[in-house]
Amino acid sequence: MKPPIILINYKAYENSYGEKAIEISKKIEKISKNYGIPIIISVPATMIYKLSQEVELIIYAQHVDSVRHGAHTGSILPEMIKDSGAKGSLLNHSEKKIRLDEIHEALTRMKNLGLESVVCIDSYELVHPLALLKPDAILIEPPELIGSGRAVSKERPEVITKAVDEVKKVPGVYLLAGAGITTGEDVYKAIQLGADGIGVASAVMKAENPEKVVEDFVANAIKAIDKRQ
Amino acid sequence: MKPPIILINYKAYENSYGEKAIEISKKIEKISKNYGIPIIISVPATMIYKLSQEVELIIYAQHVDSVRHGAHTGSILPEMIKDSGAKGSLLNHSEKKIRLDEIHEALTRMKNLGLESVVCIDSYELVHPLALLKPDAILIEPPELIGSGRAVSKERPEVITKAVDEVKKVPGVYLLAGAGITTGEDVYKAIQLGADGIGVASAVMKAENPEKVVEDFVANAIKAIDKRQ
Amino acid sequence: MKPPIILINYKAYENSYGEKAIEISKKIEKISKNYGIPIIISVPATMIYKLSQEVELIIYAQHVDSVRHGAHTGSILPEMIKDSGAKGSLLNHSEKKIRLDEIHEALTRMKNLGLESVVCIDSYELVHPLALLKPDAILIEPPELIGSGRAVSKERPEVITKAVDEVKKVPGVYLLAGAGITTGEDVYKAIQLGADGIGVASAVMKAENPEKVVEDFVANAIKAIDKRQ
Amino acid sequence: MKPPIILINYKAYENSYGEKAIEISKKIEKISKNYGIPIIISVPATMIYKLSQEVELIIYAQHVDSVRHGAHTGSILPEMIKDSGAKGSLLNHSEKKIRLDEIHEALTRMKNLGLESVVCIDSYELVHPLALLKPDAILIEPPELIGSGRAVSKERPEVITKAVDEVKKVPGVYLLAGAGITTGEDVYKAIQLGADGIGVASAVMKAENPEKVVEDFVANAIKAIDKRQ
Numbered sequence: 001m002k003p004p005i006i007l008i009n010y011k012a013y014e015n016s017y018g019e020k021a022i023e024i025s026k027k028i029e030k031i032s033k034n035y036g037i038p039i040i041i042s043v044p045a046t047m048i049y050k051l052s053q054e055v056e057l058i059i060y061a062q063h064v065d066s067v068r069h070g071a072h073t074g075s076i077l078p079e080m081i082k083d084s085g086a087k088g089s090l091l092n093h094s095e096k097k098i099r100l101d102e103i104h105e106a107l108t109r110m111k112n113l114g115l116e117s118v119v120c121i122d123s124y125e126l127v128h129p130l131a132l133l134k135p136d137a138i139l140i141e142p143p144e145l146i147g148s149g150r151a152v153s154k155e156r157p158e159v160i161t162k163a164v165d166e167v168k169k170v171p172g173v174y175l176l177a178g179a180g181i182t183t184g185e186d187v188y189k190a191i192q193l194g195a196d197g198i199g200v201a202s203a204v205m206k207a208e209n210p211e212k213v214v215e216d217f218v219a220n221a222i223k224a225i226d227k228r229q
Numbered sequence: 230m231k232p233p234i235i236l237i238n239y240k241a242y243e244n245s246y247g248e249k250a251i252e253i254s255k256k257i258e259k260i261s262k263n264y265g266i267p268i269i270i271s272v273p274a275t276m277i278y279k280l281s282q283e284v285e286l287i288i289y290a291q292h293v294d295s296v297r298h299g300a301h302t303g304s305i306l307p308e309m310i311k312d313s314g315a316k317g318s319l320l321n322h323s324e325k326k327i328r329l330d331e332i333h334e335a336l337t338r339m340k341n342l343g344l345e346s347v348v349c350i351d352s353y354e355l356v357h358p359l360a361l362l363k364p365d366a367i368l369i370e371p372p373e374l375i376g377s378g379r380a381v382s383k384e385r386p387e388v389i390t391k392a393v394d395e396v397k398k399v400p401g402v403y404l405l406a407g408a409g410i411t412t413g414e415d416v417y418k419a420i421q422l423g424a425d426g427i428g429v430a431s432a433v434m435k436a437e438n439p440e441k442v443v444e445d446f447v448a449n450a451i452k453a454i455d456k457r458q
Numbered sequence: 459m460k461p462p463i464i465l466i467n468y469k470a471y472e473n474s475y476g477e478k479a480i481e482i483s484k485k486i487e488k489i490s491k492n493y494g495i496p497i498i499i500s501v502p503a504t505m506i507y508k509l510s511q512e513v514e515l516i517i518y519a520q521h522v523d524s525v526r527h528g529a530h531t532g533s534i535l536p537e538m539i540k541d542s543g544a545k546g547s548l549l550n551h552s553e554k555k556i557r558l559d560e561i562h563e564a565l566t567r568m569k570n571l572g573l574e575s576v577v578c579i580d581s582y583e584l585v586h587p588l589a590l591l592k593p594d595a596i597l598i599e600p601p602e603l604i605g606s607g608r609a610v611s612k613e614r615p616e617v618i619t620k621a622v623d624e625v626k627k628v629p630g631v632y633l634l635a636g637a638g639i640t641t642g643e644d645v646y647k648a649i650q651l652g653a654d655g656i657g658v659a660s661a662v663m664k665a666e667n668p669e670k671v672v673e674d675f676v677a678n679a680i681k682a683i684d685k686r687q
Numbered sequence: 688m689k690p691p692i693i694l695i696n697y698k699a700y701e702n703s704y705g706e707k708a709i710e711i712s713k714k715i716e717k718i719s720k721n722y723g724i725p726i727i728i729s730v731p732a733t734m735i736y737k738l739s740q741e742v743e744l745i746i747y748a749q750h751v752d753s754v755r756h757g758a759h760t761g762s763i764l765p766e767m768i769k770d771s772g773a774k775g776s777l778l779n780h781s782e783k784k785i786r787l788d789e790i791h792e793a794l795t796r797m798k799n800l801g802l803e804s805v806v807c808i809d810s811y812e813l814v815h816p817l818a819l820l821k822p823d824a825i826l827i828e829p830p831e832l833i834g835s836g837r838a839v840s841k842e843r844p845e846v847i848t849k850a851v852d853e854v855k856k857v858p859g860v861y862l863l864a865g866a867g868i869t870t871g872e873d874v875y876k877a878i879q880l881g882a883d884g885i886g887v888a889s890a891v892m893k894a895e896n897p898e899k900v901v902e903d904f905v906a907n908a909i910k911a912i913d914k915r916q
Contacts, residue, residue, distance in 0.1 A: 063303030074292030074325030521761030532750030532783030
């Protein structure tokens with residue numbers, strides 16, 4: 001993982017699975033290759049294997065359970081997503097919240113398997129506590145802006161700057177910003193405010209021209225990171 | 230779906246995914262073909278696609294969420310499992326219990342998609358209420374016997390006979406029995422008591438020779454169904 | 459329990475506890491006594507004892523857990539609410555949903571203790587399954603109308619008539635209707651459509667003059683029941 | 688709150704409510720008065736009011752919900768427990784776990800109301816993250832020892848010493864130790880290892896002579912704290 005970090009969460013949108021998922025993934029892959037920037041896509045568990053065969057993108061699960069091998073019908077284990085081709089997973093997304101002890105246990109398991117982790121959280125006050133658990137990155141998303149089209153970097157820039165201050169208290173954890181990010185400018189602003197990258201979903205998944213949207217994001221992310229250095 | 234119904238739940242055992250899952254599935258497939266009996270395997274979401282490519286067995290998910298397309302990070306939709314090659318799903322397994330309204334919504338969604346459903350339940354008193362929701366089958370499993378090696382058909386035969394009485398109040402719903410089933414004799418007894426088939430997990434997944442265990446189950450299931458007619 | 463059944467759910471409104479709860483309860487008690495009609499109030503667990511000392515109304519809990527005596531920190535047992543003066547409890551309110559096996563276990567426990575039960579549900583398709591568990595009453599509330607001020611009896615009368623048809627399949631279970639009920643006319647209509655009574659919350663708890671609102675409800679409920687006979 | 692802190696969790700034991708709860712509370716009160724040491728009792732929500740009238744002990748709830756006033760049937764708000772006479776609450780007990788954002792929100796609400804808080808946790812690695820949220824105290828309890836009769840201070844002393852090291856990273860948060868504490872010696876040892884007090888449940892609630900048990904605990908707690916200074 002290396003900034004700028006671009007994470008696209010497929011959620012359970014109509015194009016998150018099946019042929020449509022492969023189609024949009026190939027468009028994202030094209031931008032990733034053109035710009036030489038790895039892009040993370042976070043996909044339904046059923047699609048991890050197929051997409052890992054079809055595209056050269058960094059494939060994440062959207063959630064993993066923290067239980068171990070055994071009698072756990074319906075659980076998705078870290079070992080299972082790794083076996084299918086995932087390089088990591090989101091954890092604690094606001095649409096799939098888990099408890100602190102579950103985050104802790106899942107992170108421990110994932111580290112042992114060499115899997116990356118992005119832990120999501122709603123409020124900057126919880127960034128430091130979660131950073132102590134040493135995920136690879138924390139993705140902060142004010143829930144009221146998720147899917148709103150109003151970007152966190154414009155509407156609530158202080159959430160990003162405060163979260164950046166908090167995450168710096170623990171070395172080695174990246175900070176991503178998300179919620180409402182729609183334009184390349186939103187991405188640029190987020191990184192300027194100190195974020196190491198961004199998380200998006202609807203802006204890409206519901207776009208008429210996702211290729212163009214991702215290109216705009218990537219170009220601005222590179223520009224913002226370059227300026228920072 | 231047609232009796233005798235044999236459902237093997239892979240749970241999250243070490244051989245529920247990866248190469249080991251393909252290996253055991255091929256052994257099960259062999260018995261299925263030799264005896265001309267379809268066998269249901271209920272597998273982790275990450276494995277549905279791969280196994281549907283590798284073996285001619287009836288592939289089920291272990292759980293589906295009842296939400297619809299949209300912003301539902303981490304959810305597994307009926308549409309997703311169907312797209313990956315599943316023919317149906319378990320619902321409400323005692324290791325992944327959901328609420329009545331969720332069972333109802335999931336069943337409605339699955340029927341519209343032509344997916345089969347097996348709803349699990351702990352006690353025979355709840356068989357009639359659940360049968361009213363018209364799943365394809367109900368799998369009754371006294372929780373204290375799950376994984377115990379002490380078969381429901383021997384230890385608590387009255388649970389099966391009562392469940393059979395209850396399920397008959399709603400035409401068109403099959404009754405499977407599970408929990409502790411270890412030998413072909415357990416299977417024979419369960420069907421003799423009125424069950425249309427059985428659900429197993431550890432007896433197969435942890436067997437030294439799973440092929441032999443499944444063969445014993447299938448042969449006895451056929452014998453019991455033949456005798457019934 | 460005898461129609462017309464009037465159930466007022468205090469929820470967690472500002473006047474659901476403390477002096478304000480006693481004040482509004484005394485107003486409700488006045489109407490109950492004037493009209494000779496018992497009224498059920500469903501109150502926070504912390505208030506059961508105090509209100510049972512202060513007013514002659516039928517006091518219900520808003521929820522009970524189905525666990526038994528033992529190491530269950532934070533659980534509210536049927537025995538606890540009974541000891542404090544409750545005569546029964548709501549179960550499975552759409553704001554506190556529980557699973558089918560939990561409803562079943564809680565009802566079994568409550569019956570043994572002589573406690574009444576009102577099980578809430580969202581859709582009429584689930585009325586028959588729940589009626590089989592033999593609660594004293596089922597309260598049907600289309601969730602989109604709860605707290606809306608648009609009464610179920612006007613906006614979706616077919617929900618009530620269908621629920622009434624369903625509940626009649628099991629003798630001895632009453633059917634209450636709720637969601638959006640605001641005026642005496644709404645109450646009258648609900649009972650005319652076949653309901654044995656109604657459930658309300660915000661219309662009373664947020665009223666400027668709750669006494670007048672409850673009087674309007676009670677008078678219309680009596681009139682509708684009289685007409686039915 | 689001031690060391691030595693003695694917290695007795697009534698859980699849902701048979702004597703956690705009703706006359707038996709008053710009886711045992713009066714015995715605890717006697718020791719509290721004799722030794723001039725305040726004792727915290729954590730009681731079912733239904734009993735907060737009654738016990739606050741009957742005994743001079745520090746009464747805690749066993750759990751509070753983090754929601755605000757409004758349509759939240761079945762929720763116990765911080766305002767409700769305060770109104771009934773509670774001085775604080777346990778949060779996140781291993782038998783009533785909640786999420787990190789819920790702990791954070793509940794603590795914020797409780798502080799505004801002047802309520803004390805004891806957050807429970809299973810493993811020392813999570814002590815520092817939780818201490819950052821500034822509860823009054825953290826109670827560490829290895830789950831495998833809860834109710835075991837094998838004291839954390841003897842079986843796993845390193846859990847206490849590590850937790851003490853962690854809690855010191857955030858000034859102003861006390862550390863309590865619990866799980867399996869049965870004798871005064873267990874209490875003495877826990878405080879010697881650096882704990883500011885202890886949490887117990889079954890050792891008192893299931894004792895033949897609870898008065899004697901509590902006296903043994905209190906005497907040893909005082910002795911250990913004296914020695915520390």
